[in-house]
Amino acid sequence: MIEIDSITKTYGPTKAVDAVSMTVETGTITVIVGTSGSGKTTLLRMINRLEEPTSGEVRINGESTLSVKPHILRRRIGYAIQGHGLFPHHTVARNIGAVPQLLNWPKDKISARVDQLLELFSMDPAEFRDRYPAELSGGQQQRVGVARALASRPDLLLMDEPFGALDPIIRTRAQEDLRHIQQRLGSTIMLVTHDMEEAIRLGDRVAVMDGGKLVQYASPAEIIARPATDFVADMVGDVERPLRLLSLIPLSDIVEEGPAEGAPLSADASLREALSACLWSGRSAVPIERDGTPLGRVTFEAIRARAEMQA
Amino acid sequence: MKIGTVLRPVLVLLLLALVLRPQWFAPLFAPLAPSGGPVIYERASLLSLSLSHLALVAAASAAATVVAVTLAILVTRPAGAAFRPLSRTITNMGQTFPPVAVLALAVPALGFGAGPTLVALFLYGLLPIFENAVTGLTTLPPATMEAARGIGLNRWQRLWRVELPLALPVTLTGIRLSVVIALGTATIGSTVAARTLGEVIIAGLLTNNTAFVLQGGLAVGLFAVLIYDAMVQIERRLAKRMGG
Numbered sequence: 017m018i019e020i021d022s023i024t025k026t027y028g029p030t031k032a033v034d035a036v037s038m039t040v041e042t043g044t045i046t047v048i049v050g051t052s053g054s055g056k057t058t059l060l061r062m063i064n065r066l067e068e069p070t071s072g073e074v075r076i077n078g079e080s081t082l083s084v085k086p087h088i089l090r091r092r093i094g095y096a097i098q099g100h101g102l103f104p105h106h107t108v109a110r111n112i113g114a115v116p117q118l119l120n121w122p123k124d125k126i127s128a129r130v131d132q133l134l135e136l137f138s139m140d141p142a143e144f145r146d147r148y149p150a151e152l153s154g155g156q157q158q159r160v161g162v163a164r165a166l167a168s169r170p171d172l173l174l175m176d177e178p179f180g181a182l183d184p185i186i187r188t189r190a191q192e193d194l195r196h197i198q199q200r201l202g203s204t205i206m207l208v209t210h211d212m213e214e215a216i217r218l219g220d221r222v223a224v225m226d227g228g229k230l231v232q233y234a235s236p237a238e239i240i241a242r243p244a245t246d247f248v249a250d251m252v253g254d255v256e257r258p259l260r261l262l263s264l265i266p267l268s269d270i271v272e273e274g275p276a277e278g279a280p281l282s283a284d285a286s287l288r289e290a291l292s293a294c295l296w297s298g299r300s301a302v303p304i305e306r307d308g309t310p311l312g313r314v315t316f317e318a319i320r321a322r323a324e325m326q327a
Numbered sequence: 328m329k330i331g332t333v334l335r336p337v338l339v340l341l342l343l344a345l346v347l348r349p350q351w352f353a354p355l356f357a358p359l360a361p362s363g364g365p366v367i368y369e370r371a372s373l374l375s376l377s378l379s380h381l382a383l384v385a386a387a388s389a390a391a392t393v394v395a396v397t398l399a400i401l402v403t404r405p406a407g408a409a410f411r412p413l414s415r416t417i418t419n420m421g422q423t424f425p426p427v428a429v430l431a432l433a434v435p436a437l438g439f440g441a442g443p444t445l446v447a448l449f450l451y452g453l454l455p456i457f458e459n460a461v462t463g464l465t466t467l468p469p470a471t472m473e474a475a476r477g478i479g480l481n482r483w484q485r486l487w488r489v490e491l492p493l494a495l496p497v498t499l500t501g502i503r504l505s506v507v508i509a510l511g512t513a514t515i516g517s518t519v520a521a522r523t524l525g526e527v528i529i530a531g532l533l534t535n536n537t538a539f540v541l542q543g544g545l546a547v548g549l550f551a552v553l554i555y556d557a558m559v560q561i562e563r564r565l566a567k568r569m570g571g
Binding site for chain 2: 064066087088089090091094095097098099100101102103104105114115118148161164165174
């Protein structure tokens, strides 16, 4: 559990982060979202003490981050940033093994861990281990960056706009991969983004920052349905709200008996995808399946009813 | 590239022949020597002069590299930033001071021989290395530096594992310039009795023997070209690995 206790950072007269308190549960993804200058990055950087807080403290599993030297603390906290920040003069294996090596893991344990992580990120170790970062695509560099951050099984993984430099298609894949890997490893992740879409897609909890203050800290559904301030409502986007809500609900929630025409959707897909399929193909219902076996259908009416219920 | 692969071995062979078997060139140089005078310099072996010349350049460049890179590291730390203009002035002065003047001034203090030449080459070589090392250390990729700090490298580890290796290609360019300048400048060391290939050139100038001048000049020139080329190859290889 990560406890942030009324943490403040002032630069001269301005408060970049103003008395922010929040608690992050172990094994969840918390997304901090805000416009530029909202203090979201400063907040994140105070957790691993890349910025020293002016006042307040952060506790990881009950232990204050001020009780150890900053560089020792950072070896226990994964850190992945926009534009990956890989060491261009080290191979992929050395990049991923950087933190375990700092922690003096034995060599064979490091190389086993490197291979394990490469496989986790669907990169063939034999092919990629000895390459240099310049020989990878943008998406691969980003995955290696995240793998490096996870290498020493840190208590917490901090990510600062990790997908910012990726093009939209690769970004969506990277987000899905991160979700899967987080679920598999049970990691605790805090991620900063300016993109509300990303926050809603990835976050178990979303923290909205504005002018250095934490204005709302809640589940994605809560943020969309009941934005605490006008700023949050703006971030969510009034026009997009119903669609964003639907994107959070899996089809398995409202699947019903009955026939439907056309190409089936997976039960894990969201209502937003079903709505889109209905509109695009002019159907009033779509068939639903799970792993190839038909489950039933989802009707246009049911989607509408569900959207109204939320509002 | 193609020309290089052919030219490089040719030049190496030419240089080896010139240094190890200078007699072979006697027919070639004969028309340039004064009638009845010696064609090939024989007061000292060209090999031993070459080795002593190279040793002098290597020692001066190594010392200049150590001092200039150390200085560059110091002035690129937050605490040393205030000294950057000062150290720039000092290294600039080293470059402005003509090596001949340094030789003249150093002889009374250090006596004749290799000492004054070493000092002159050292001072003259500081600036390019210092400037390039500072450039290399101040233009590191910000994301990489941020990540280095973020994953828990301390100051020393950042310097040794990230900053210096990343600044290496640019620093090497400075070292290369400095070495090539020193190779040429070392010849004037022979005016104060340092053993260099300059001895051959000076002997030629004193006795109006163009053959001597050409022998010495050609050997120095070939060393400079080949060493320059070798260092370019090393830089290219390093830069390629780092994402060129």
